[in-house]
Amino acid sequence: MSKTTPVDTTTVPSFIPDPYVPRSGSAHYLVMHYDLDLDCKLGGNRLDGKATITAVATTRLDRISLDFSGLRASRCQVNGTKIAKYTQKSGKLVLHLPSDVAKGEEFSVEIRYGGVPNVRQGIWGEVGWEELTDGVLVAGQPNGAATWFPCNDHPSQKATYRITVNTDAGYRPVSNGQLINRQRRSRGEAWTYEVLEPMATYLATLQIGRYELRALAGSATAASGTGGAHADAPTPVIQRVAANGSQLRRAGSALSDQPRMMETFIEAFGPYPFADYTVVVTQDDLEIPLEAHGLSILGNNHLAPGWEQQRLIAHELSHQWFGNSLTAGTWRDIWLHEGFACYAEWIWSEAAGNLSADERARDAWSRLATLDWDITIGDPGAADMFDDRVYKRGALALHALRLAAGDRAFFAMLRSWVGARRHSTVTCEQFLEHVDAHLPLSVSAADFLRPWLFETALPQLAAEKNA
Numbered sequence: 121m122s123k124t125t126p127v128d129t130t131t132v133p134s135f136i137p138d139p140y141v142p143r144s145g146s147a148h149y150l151v152m153h154y155d156l157d158l159d160c161k162l163g164g165n166r167l168d169g170k171a172t173i174t175a176v177a178t179t180r181l182d183r184i185s186l187d188f189s190g191l192r193a194s195r196c197q198v199n200g201t202k203i204a205k206y207t208q209k210s211g212k213l214v215l216h217l218p219s220d221v222a223k224g225e226e227f228s229v230e231i232r233y234g235g236v237p238n239v240r241q242g243i244w245g246e247v248g249w250e251e252l253t254d255g256v257l258v259a260g261q262p263n264g265a266a267t268w269f270p271c272n273d274h275p276s277q278k279a280t281y282r283i284t285v286n287t288d289a290g291y292r293p294v295s296n297g298q299l300i301n302r303q304r305r306s307r308g309e310a311w312t313y314e315v316l317e318p319m320a321t322y323l324a325t326l327q328i329g330r331y332e333l334r335a336l337a338g339s340a341t342a343a344s345g346t347g348g349a350h351a352d353a354p355t356p357v358i359q360r361v362a363a364n365g366s367q368l369r370r371a372g373s374a375l376s377d378q379p380r381m382m383e384t385f386i387e388a389f390g391p392y393p394f395a396d397y398t399v400v401v402t403q404d405d406l407e408i409p410l411e412a413h414g415l416s417i418l419g420n421n422h423l424a425p426g427w428e429q430q431r432l433i434a435h436e437l438s439h440q441w442f443g444n445s446l447t448a449g450t451w452r453d454i455w456l457h458e459g460f461a462c463y464a465e466w467i468w469s470e471a472a473g474n475l476s477a478d479e480r481a482r483d484a485w486s487r488l489a490t491l492d493w494d495i496t497i498g499d500p501g502a503a504d505m506f507d508d509r510v511y512k513r514g515a516l517a518l519h520a521l522r523l524a525a526g527d528r529a530f531f532a533m534l535r536s537w538v539g540a541r542r543h544s545t546v547t548c549e550q551f552l553e554h555v556d557a558h559l560p561l562s563v564s565a566a567d568f569l570r571p572w573l574f575e576t577a578l579p580q581l582a583a584e585k586n587a
Contacts, residue, residue, distance in 0.1 A: 134147075134449075135274070135275075135276045135449045135450040136274055136276065138274060138450050138451055138452075139452075139502070140262070140450075140451035140452060140501075140502040140505060141262055141263045141273075141274070141451060141502070143210070143211060143212070144187055144211075144262075144263045144266075144273045144274055145187065145272055145273055145274025145276075145277060146184075146185050146186075146272055146274075147178065148177065148178055148179050148181060148184075148185070149175045149176060149177050149178055149181065149184065149227075149272065150175060150176050150178060150272075150277065151173055151174070151175045151271070151272050151277055151279040152174045152175060152176065152226075152279055152280070153173070153174040153279055153280045153281070153282075154171065154172075154173055154269070154271065154279055154280075154281045154282070154283075154324075155171070155172040155173075155174075155281075155282045156169060156170075156171050156172075156269050156281070156282070156283045156284065157169060157170045157171075157172075157284045158268075158269075158283070158284065158285045158286065158326075159285075159286045159287075159307075160256065160285060160286070160287045160288075160293070160326075160328060161287075161288065161307075162255065162256070162287065162288050162291065162328065163288070164236070165236050165237065165251050165256075166234070166235075166236060167191065167234065167235065167236070167237045167249070167268065168232075168233070168234035169191075169232070169233055169234065169268075169269060170230065170231070170232050170233075171229075171230070171231045171233070171269050171270050171271075172228060172229070172230045173186075173228065173229040173230075173231075173270070173271075174226065174227075174228050175226070175227060175228075175229065175272075176224065176225070176226050176227075177221045177222065177223050177224065177225050177227065178223065178224075179223050180220055180221070180222060180223050181217065181220060181221040181227075182216070182217055182220050183214055183215060183216050183217055184198065184214070184215040184217065184221075184229060185212055185213075185214050185215075186212070186213045186214075186215070186229075186231075186266075186270040186271060186272065187211060187212065187213075187263070187265070187266035187270065187271055187272065187273035187321075188208065188211065188212065188213040188233075188266050188269075188270040188271075189211040189240050189248070189266040189267050190235065190236075190237055190238050190240065190248075190249075190267055191233050191234060191235040191237055191267075191268070192208065192233060192234065192235050193206065193208055193213055193231050193232070193233045193270070194232050194233060194234065195230075195231070195232040196213075196215050196229070196230070196231050196232075197229070197230040197231075198215060198217060198221075198227060198228070198229050198230075199227055199228055200228070200230075201218065203215045203216065203217070203218070204218070211240070211266060213231070213270055215229070231270050233270065237249035237267050237268050238250075238267065239264070239267065240263070240264060240266075240267055242263070243502060243503050244262065244505075244506060247259055247260065247261065247262070247263060247264030247267075248260065248264030248265075248266070248267030248268065249264070249267040249268045252329065252402055252403070252404045253403060253404050254329060254330065254403060255291065255327070255328045255329035255330070255402070255403075256326060256327065256328040256329075257327055257402060257404075257406075257410075257417065258324075258325045258326045258327065259325075259410050259417075260321065260322040260323065260324060260325060260412070261322045261323075261410075262275070262322055262451055262505075263322070264322065265321035265322055265324055266321075268326065269324075271321045272321065273321045273322070274320075274321070275320045275321075275322060275447050275448055275449060275450070275451065275545070276320075276447075276449040276450070276545050277320065277321060278318035278319055278320050278447060278543075278544075278545060279318060279319065279321075280315055280316055280317070280318060280319070281296065281297065281313075281314070281315040281319060281324060282312065282313070282314050282315075283295045283296065283297070283312070283313045283314075283315075283324070283326070284301075284310055284311070284312040284313075285310065285311050285312075285313075285326060285328070286305050286307070286308055286309065286310040286311075287308050287309070287311075287328055288307075288308045289307075289308045289309065290330060291308070291328050291329060291330055291331075292311070292328070292329065292330070292331040292332075292333070292362070293311050293326060293327070293328045294326075294327040294328075294331060294333075294362050294398060294400050294415070295311075295313040295324075295325060295326050295327070296313060296315045296319060296323070296324060296325060296412060296413045296414050296415060297313045297314045297315035297316065297413070297414060298313065298314050298315075298316075298395065298396075299311060299312070299313055300312050300313065300314045315413065315414075317393070317394065317413075317445075317543045318543050318544075319413045319444075320413075320447050323411075323412050323413040323443075323444055323447075324412070324413070325410075325412035325413075325415060325417070327362070327400045327402075327415075327417060329362075329364065329400075329402065329403065330364050330365075331362040331363060331364065331400065332362070332363065332364070332365050332368060333360055333361075333362050333398075334360060334361050334362075334363075334368055334372065335358065335359065335360050336359040336360065336361060336372065336375055336376075336378060336379060337376075337379065355395075357382060357392045357395070357396060357397060358395065358396035358397070359378060359379060359382065359396070359397050359398075359399075360396065360397070360398045360399070361375055361398070361399050361400075361401060362398055362399070362400045362401065363400070363401040364401075364403050367401055367403065367420065367423070370423045371399070371401045371418075371423055373423075374418075374422070374423040374424075374425070374429065374433070375399060375433065377430065377433075377472065378399070378433060378437065380471070380472070381433065381434050381437055381468055382397070382437065384467065384468055384471040385437065385438055385441065385464060385467070385468075388464075388467055388531055388534065388535075389438075389441045389442075389464075389534055389535060389538050390441075390534075390535040390538045390539050391539075392440065392441075393440060393441060393444070393445035393538075393542060393543065394413070394414045394440060394444075394445075395414075396414065397414060397415070397416075397437070397440065398414065398415050398416075399415070399416050399417075399418060399433075399436075400415060400416070400417045400418070401417075401418050401419075401420065401422075401423065402417065402418070402419050402420060403420055404419060404420060405419045405420050405421040406418070406419025406420075406421065406422065407419075408432075409422055409432050409433075409435070409436050410436070411436045411439035411440075411443060411444065412444075413444050414440070414444070416433075416436035416437065416439075418432075418433070418436075427469070427474065430468075430472075431465040431468070431469070434464055434465050434468040435461045435462065435464065435465050436461075437464075438460065438461045438464030438465075439457065439461050441460075441538055442456065442457050442460035442461055442464070442538075443456075443457035443461065445538070445541075445542055445543055446537075446538060446541045446542070446544065446546045447544075447545055447546065448545070448546060448547070449545040449546065449547055450547070451502070451505055452498070452499045452500070452505075452548075453498075453546075453547055453548045454500070454505045454506070454510060455497045455498060455500075455510055455513075455514035455517075455548075455573065456514075456546060456547075456548060456551060458506070458510055458511040458514055459497070459510065459511060459513070459514015459515050459517060459518060460514070460515075460518065461511070462511040462512060462514060462515035463477075463514070463515035463518045463519065465480070465515075466480035466481060466515060466519070477519065477522075478519070478523075478584045481515070481516055481519040481581065482581060484512045484515065484516060485516060485578070485581050487512070488509065488512055488513060488516070488578055489578055491509065493509075493576040493577065493578060494576065495507065495509065495510075495576070496573065496574050496575060496576060497509065497510045497513045497514055497517075497572070497573055498548060498573030498574045499574070513572060513578070516572065516581065517569055517572035517573060519581070520568075520569075520572060520579070520581060520582065521533075521555065521559065521561075521568070521569075523581070523582045523583075523584060523585065524559075524561055524568070524582065525559040525560060525561065526585065529558070529559055529560060530559070532558065533554070533555060533558040533559050536554070536558055537551065537554050537558075540554070548573070551565075552564075552565040552566050552569065553565075555568075555569075
């Protein structure tokens with residue numbers, strides 16, 4: 121296994137079971153690393169794989185429960201010993217161990233599996249492995265990772281990855297992290313990607329198509345490496361687009377402002393948290409764009425000109441900071457992803473010479489004021505976690521902080537929040553503590569943000585100070 125960022129195994133996750141995804145995840149062990157070796161035959165949508173999982177027990181284990189949906193395990197081993205008894209039903213693969221694993225002990229699980237992968241249905245629609253007209257798309261949020269590999273599928277369970285994909289000749293698999301190897305096999309080519317930063321399972325992705333990879337013009341700066349003395353040394357951020365050859369020109373035009381978006385967000389939030397960023401454009405139309413660790417996925421329909429598409433491009437890019445580097449440990453705190461990404465849209469609007477963030481905020485407030493309010497965005501409930509009200513009102517909460525504290529203090533607070541929690545799991549409580557420590561508010565952050573996050577009535581926005 122390659123050198124990786126250490127995973128904190130000193131505490132047991134306190135977010136599992138999560139009431140939003142009560143059947144996903146296990147608090148009984150912490151995964152440190154996934155090594156996936158996959159073979160994908162596109163013609164019959166056949167996936168065969170070997171997953172090697174390195175983990176540490178947080179309690180004494182006589183069984184290991186993994187999230188796994190649709191595909192079938194054919195051989196299971198723990199620490200090199202074949203497991204004679206395992207059960208698979210209702211989205212869970214449970215390995216019954218011949219001898220216990222002690223608390224604090226590191227162990228390795230190897231699972232060979234195969235079948236025809238598919239999406240899983242839920243209250244959020246279809247998530248997971250999806251066939252395209254000519255290729256594959258994986259959309260893992262919030263519980264779709266288990267449709268293509270056995271895992272501990274919970275956002276608090278961040279680990280490092282190595283993903284090798286063998287697929288048909290003429291197709292390019294695009295996955296998270298750095299492409300470290302490409303070699304021909306008896307059938308097609310094998311592509312190996314490595315993720316050295318801890319990544320949540322729902323952010324792991326695989327996109328397969330007749331993709332060509334092109335660099336976008338422009339450059340920005342990132343924090344190099346994943347830690348150590350030189351973690352904040354500026355290095356170029358490589359920005360790429362992966363698209364069918366016939367789409368590359370349109371895709372390049374649609375993404376022409378993205379390098380400036382990157383610079384804008386680096387100034388607002390601090391260094392870009394990864395080494396590079398790739399936007400995959402599918403030939404199919406997609407209902408919504410998708411974010412993944414170091415990647416975003418757009419549909420062919422998202423290449424049109426205009427603000428609506430540009431805001432989506434900005435939204436997905438900003439998730440690299442809010443969602444991918446800083447990942448909410450529980451889904452009730454989804455506003456820490458979506459509220460921040462929505463506010464990033466408004467920041468970009470202002471930087472691009474469009475409407476100011478304040479104008480965007482007041483327009484959003486006027487629209488929200490016409491809606492019924494039966495949710496609180498600090499705990500919206502599973503069915504409403506992706507409701508647009510969570511996105512917009514979360515952004516308004518941030519704008520209210522900005523109005524109260526002033527631009528200099530507000531953006532210094534954001535940059536220190538991102539820097540202090542880089543590649544970690546975060547909670548709303550931690551954010552409130554951070555605001556208390558960094559913003560000169562007349563009341564506590566909990567009191568200031570309570571009406572925005574934990575009450576149904578829509579608060580008023582204060583007047584802009586320089587108005």
